[in-house]
Amino acid sequence: MAEVLRLRVYTRERQLVDQDVREVTAPGVYGEIGVLPDHAALVTTLEPGVLSYKDTAGAVASVQVTGGFAEVRDNVMTVLADAGAAAAG
Amino acid sequence: MPNLKALRKRIATVRSTQQITRAMKMVAAAKLRRAQEAAERARPYAAKLAEMFEAVAAGVEPDTHPLLARREERRIDLVVVSSDRGLCGGYNSNLFRHLAKFVRERAGQELGLVVVGRKGFEYYRRRGTSIVSQQVGILTTPPATMAAALAAEVAGRFEREETDAVYLAYNRFRSAISQTPGVVPLLPVAPPAADERPVDYIFEPPRLELLGRLVPRYLEALVTQALLEAIASEHAARMTAMGNATTNATDMIGALTLSMNRARQATITKELMEVVGGAEALKG
Numbered sequence: 001m002a003e004v005l006r007l008r009v010y011t012r013e014r015q016l017v018d019q020d021v022r023e024v025t026a027p028g029v030y031g032e033i034g035v036l037p038d039h040a041a042l043v044t045t046l047e048p049g050v051l052s053y054k055d056t057a058g059a060v061a062s063v064q065v066t067g068g069f070a071e072v073r074d075n076v077m078t079v080l081a082d083a084g085a086a087a088a089g
Numbered sequence: 090m091p092n093l094k095a096l097r098k099r100i101a102t103v104r105s106t107q108q109i110t111r112a113m114k115m116v117a118a119a120k121l122r123r124a125q126e127a128a129e130r131a132r133p134y135a136a137k138l139a140e141m142f143e144a145v146a147a148g149v150e151p152d153t154h155p156l157l158a159r160r161e162e163r164r165i166d167l168v169v170v171s172s173d174r175g176l177c178g179g180y181n182s183n184l185f186r187h188l189a190k191f192v193r194e195r196a197g198q199e200l201g202l203v204v205v206g207r208k209g210f211e212y213y214r215r216r217g218t219s220i221v222s223q224q225v226g227i228l229t230t231p232p233a234t235m236a237a238a239l240a241a242e243v244a245g246r247f248e249r250e251e252t253d254a255v256y257l258a259y260n261r262f263r264s265a266i267s268q269t270p271g272v273v274p275l276l277p278v279a280p281p282a283a284d285e286r287p288v289d290y291i292f293e294p295p296r297l298e299l300l301g302r303l304v305p306r307y308l309e310a311l312v313t314q315a316l317l318e319a320i321a322s323e324h325a326a327r328m329t330a331m332g333n334a335t336t337n338a339t340d341m342i343g344a345l346t347l348s349m350n351r352a353r354q355a356t357i358t359k360e361l362m363e364v365v366g367g368a369e370a371l372k373g
Contacts, residue, residue, distance in 0.1 A: 010134040012233050012313065013127075029294050043145055044293040045302050069303065071141050073288060078137050082306075 002037040005075040007053055009063055011084045016063055021053040024077055026070055033070075035077055042072040051079060093356065096349040100342055107338035113176065114331035121265060121324035127232070128262070128317040135310045142307045144290060145300050153297055155248045156278050156304045164199040166221060166243055166252040167191075168275065168312075170259035170319040171209030173225050178330030180260060180268070180323055181208045187270035188258055201252060203243060205235070205316075221246070227320060236313035244305060247276045259315050260322035266329060268322040275311060278304055 007024055009017035024035040027049030035042075046069060052062035065081040072078075151157045169188065171181045192200060201221040204210045210223040222242065224235065243255045255276035260268045292299050 008137075010137055012131060012134050012310075014130045015133055033293075040291055041288045042291045042293065043141060043299060044291075045299060069138075069141055069306070071137075071144065073144075073290075078141070080134060080138055080141065 002075050004056055005035065005037045005039070005072075005077055007077050007079070009051070009065075009079040009081060009084065011081045016081070016084055017053075017079075019055060021055050022058070023054045024051065025053070026051045026079065027065070028070075035072055037075055039072045039075075039077075041074075042070075044070050046070055046079070046081070051081075051084075093349065093352050096345060096352060100345045100349065103338050103341050103345065107335055107342070110331045110334040110338060114328055114335055117324045117328035117331060121321060121328055124317070124321040124324050125262075128314070128321055131232075131313065131317055135314050138303075138307055138310045142303055144288065145292070145296060145303055149296075149300065151277065154278075154300055154304055156244055156276060156308065159277050160250075160253040162195075162198055162254045164201065164252045165195065166201045166203055166246060166255045167272075168203045168239060168243060168255065168257045169205065169209045169213075170227070170257070170316065171204065171206030171212070172323045173207040173227060175208065176330060177323055177327040178333075180326035180330075181206075181212070183268075184258065184260055184270040185209070185212055188272070191256075191258070191272050201246075203239065205239070227316065228323070232316040232320065233309075233313050236309050236316050240305065240309040240312045243276060244308060252276075257312065257315055259319040260326070262318045262321040262325065265325045268326055273311075273315070275308065278308060 004020040004022055005024070007017055007019060007021045008015065022037070026033045026035065026044075027047045028044050029047060033042075033044065046065055046067055048066045049064075050062050051065050052060055054060050063081070063084050065079070065084045068079065068081040068084075070077060070079045146157075149157075151159050167188070169184070171184060175181075201219055202209075202213055203221050204213060204223040205225075205227055207225050210220065210225075213220055224238070227235065243252075246252045247255060254274065256272050257275045258270065258272045261271045262268055
């Protein structure tokens, strides 16, 4: 069982996040989606909201997204945000 | 004999033109660098979106989404990305020449143009080509915004069956000294071939609904990449053109200076001869 998964967040203009994380919470179409390492392959749309993640040290950070898409596959979570900005906290 | 004063004036004119072309070259070079960086930064998003589109669309039938529908191409739309301003060498004319060929090959089809850039609009209006719409401000509007507007427009026309296929024409950016015009198909969006070993994805919302959201965004990303590349190409073309103009001005100043000096020399010689001639005559 993998300890971490790779989180990559892109907006149209640039890459916002590229790091190993323990856990991701994303605003999915049917409510919050929690993604842990070894999650099943998934493609989903995202609603506007806050995407938060816990890094390997256990610190929580978050990114504002205005909607977009996310894919989870082989312990890599790729998030394509329509627009996004790193949020405080 | 060229007049000395006129020559001096001419040199001053060329020199001031050269100052302008040199400044334009430097501005274009700086903008080119920024445009290249912007295209570079936007590339991962487009690449990932294409991957995701492939994951969702792999193997679906073309009739599952209106933008994937393949029809007989009787009416085609061509999105032409030209520049608003000139002084960029062959940037626009190369593209138009390339397109003339493309259009000739499709003589039997009804053509509508969606023109970006004032130069393209003026050119095709003069030639009486049917123009569906036009946009200006490629260098001042954020590329993503313009791409969204363009994508929405052609997608709308395609869905209403006002056109059967949409192509996108722009100057591809190869390097700072090489840009080549190209035409790429935009609509219908080509669904990728089914994967050999498909990944068993969970789709949220269901696959077709997801596809419905993904396709317009994918189309937008395609247009955005093209616009970013066209912008880089425009700056590169302008940089080269203005660099050449600056070099030509230097040559011209050299040639003019030479004839000016020759004229000056001739005047001095003539005056000397007159003085000597006068003195000789007095000696008599």
